[in-house]
Amino acid sequence: MFTRLLIANRGEIACRVIGTARRMGIATVAVHSDADADALHVEMADEAVRIGPSPAAESYLNADAIIAAAKATGADAIHPGYGFLSENPGFVEAVEAAGLIFVGPSARAIRAMGLKDAAKALMAGAGVPVVPGYHGDNQNADFLAGEADQIGFPVLIKARAGGGGKGMRKVERAADFHAALESCRREAQAAFGDDAVLIEKFVTAPRHIEVQVFGDAHGNVVHLFERDCSLQRRHQKVIEEAPAPDMTEEVRAAMTGAAVRAARAISYEGAGTVEFIADGSGALSTDGFWFMEMNTRLQVEHPVTEAVTGIDLVEWQLRVAAGEALPLAQDDIALCGHAFEARLYAEDPANGFLPQTGRLAHLAFGDARIDTGVRAGDAISPHYDPMIAKIIAHGVDRAGALHRLRRALADTHVAGTVTNRAFLLALARHEGFAAGAVDTGLIDRDLEALTAAPATPDLAIAFAAIAALDLDLAEPRLGWRLWGEASHAVRLMQGEGLVERRLILHGPGSVTLDGETKLRLDGLGRDGTVVAGRQGDRSVRADVMRYRDGAGTHVSVLLDGAIHAFAVPDPLAETCGIVDSGDAVTAPMTGIVRLVDVRPGDRVEAGDRLMVVEAMKMEHALTAPRAGLIAAVHGGEGDSVEGGAVLVAFEPEAD
Structure with a gap:
């Protein structure tokens, strides 16, 4: 076993x-x-x-800098995590040429599975079994449109070098094909440096089921069951x-058997995932699933497999990379219970799931494994x-694991940025999901x-008011006045x-919130961030956080599984922050302008595309909020823009 390991990654997977x-007992280098x-x-x-400046292209994708760091620190192996250079065969060869061990499959295996067309x-x-489609080399747009017509709509355009949902477009009708192809190619080029695509039949009511496989240098290949x-x-995801819900032993045997055959076909070593699409x-x-792709790395969702098998997949990766045989044979690997993983992101579900930035003023999790x-x-x-955490819940059965996931999400409190936590909780409570009726x-x-x-509810407002006023609830003179009622006016912004x-x-x-009804x-009393008390005969409690950032003072209240966020207006400010943005289109997040469709003087209609901004390797189209004349365009293709910056200004509407 090697003694010093460099992790060529960041964030959750590096930790x-x-x-x-x-x-x-292995020393680590970050x-x-x-x-x-x-x-x-x-x-x-x-x-x-x-290893470099903030942009990933100048740091985490800088193979030379990473290898130099490994040699300078005496590391004898490099773990790539997932993403970045994890499936780059050139990086694998450079690591091995430097006399280091790459914790992962061979460059040959990565190349075999790296291009979706060749892999299929x-x-x-x-x-x-593979999905019907066109996986050839002809990338002429009209030819691909013709292939899509022959396959039959709907079809899925997929970057051949893609992964993580990037470079994929579902096309419902022929008239939309060329625009979708253009967008897919741009995103694929930005994310993978390869704009070639393949066309596949879109399976109605598809289910995405994948099989975790492991191979070693001694010819052993096993599966660790499936994930839905x-x-x-x-x-x-x-x-x-x-x-997977409703998985029968017969279908499991067919699917895991196909996955093992796939791994054996390329003499696979290390952790890999064979992904299938199934007719849901x-x-x-047994005849209703097809191969999609093989991910030649550790998957983001690997903890659910660890939970139901009791196996540390990273340990297996390290042992296989060190030349050891797999620790267990297939018959020794058993399923135990059920597990879920929810991905907590800094993103705004109410605004198209746009990625968010911000400082985490408060971060507290419920009872679950947190990566x-x-x-x-x-x-x-x-x-x-923008991933914040993975919340992993395990139970003796599916119902028990789902109940624990709901509780963990309900008890998770993040303040300082918008997240998808409420969306995840709503999804975990969805009746169809609870019944196992899942599809993409x-x-x-x-x-x-x-x-x-x-x-x-008024109760959340009351807790927010206490925090906004920064009251000392234990103060003996709280509420004392020589004459009249002791009270404070409370002004809070919630959204707009x-x-x-x-x-x-x-x-x-003791306090009362005054309004149409009194509460x-x-x-x-307060214990840290928890405020608790009584509302009549009912015990009430909330996790309450008051904090400041560059925009002012804020209060976040976690009550009964819901987070209620408030801003405390500056009493000296002229407005409460409500802005009329009908004459301007702003950048929804910090990103890079990839496409500009308009110039000053152009007339547009409501809904027309004005620009395309890329953030975190995903494209976001900015559209006209109304019909009118373009007064100014700020930012050209390739320019970096800050979230909230005005990109397109309209001529004011006539009175």
Whole structure:
């Protein structure tokens, strides 16, 4: 076994690998960009090396800098994590040429599976079922449109070098094909440096089921059962589970057998995932699933497999890379219970799931396994994936694991940035999901209900008012006045709405929120961020956080599983922050302008595309909020823009 391991990654996966390496007695080396100089993975490692500026292309994708860091620190192996250079065969060869061990498959195996078209041809030859489609070299747009017509709509355009949901477009009709192809190619070129695509039949009611496989240098290949990853948004996984709901032993044997054949076909070593698409319109069947791709790395969702098998997959990776045989034979690997993983992101579900930035003023999790690369006080950077944490819940059966996931999500409190936590909780409570009726279209079908903002009860406003006023609930003179009633006017912003109430103070631990109805709280006390008391005969409690950032003072209240966020207006400000933006289109997030469709003087109609901004390797089209004349365009193709910056200005509407 090697003695010093460099992790060529950041965030959650770097912390995850460091944890296992430490348990095994292996010293660790972290690498970091300027943006990550104070990151958690840097703090956890035995040693850390700066490898470049904040952009990933100049740091985490800088193979020479990473290899130089490994040699300078005496590391004898490099773990790539996932993403970045994890599936780059050139990096593998450079690592090995430097006399180091790459913790992962061979460059040959990565190349065999790296291009989806070649991989499908290889799998078909190995007897693995593949989805009908065009996987050839002809990339002429008109030719591809013709192939799509022959396959029959709907079709899926997929970047041949793609992954993580990037470079994929579903096309419902022929008239939309060329525009979708152009967008897909741009995104694929930006994400993977390769704009070639393949065309596949889109399976109605598809389920995404993948099999975890492991191989070693001694010819052994095993599977660690399956994961269902059907809950997706824009082809990106949201909640994963193991095992798959309604999986029969007969179908499991067929699917895992195909996965093992796929791994054997390329003499695979290390951790890999064989992904299948299954027909979810009815019961799973042995002839109703097809190979999609093989990911030649550790998957984001690997913890659910660890939970149901009791196996540390990172430890297996390290042992196989060191030349050891797999620790267990197939017959020794058993399923135990059920597990879910929910991906907590800094993104805004109510605004098209746009990535968010911000500083984590408060970060507290419920009772579950938490894999994270951040802590309270850290900033969510615009340079990288906005994942905050993975929340993993395990139970003796599916119902028990799902109940634990719901509780963990309900008890998770993040303040300082917008997150998808409420969306995840709504999804975990979805009746169809609870019944195991999952397919990749579930989220889109019920998106409005899943992203609906919860109503704000008076109780949440009362807790927010206490925090906004920074009351000392134990103060003996709380509420004392020589004459009249002791009270405070409270003004809070929630979104674009202004909440105006009055908080009456009765004495230590007792207040009343005045309004159309009065809400009295007694016996109030604070323990850290938790405020608890009584509302009549009912016990009430909330996790309450008051904090300041560059925009002012804020209050975040976690009450009954819902987070209610408020801004405390500056009484000296002229407005409460409500802005009329009808004459301007602003950048929804920090990113790079990839396409500009308009010039000053152009007339546009409501809904016309004005620009395309790329953030975190995903494209976001900016459209006209109304018809009118373009007055100014700020930013050209390739320009970096800050979130909130005005990109397109309209001529004012005539009175």
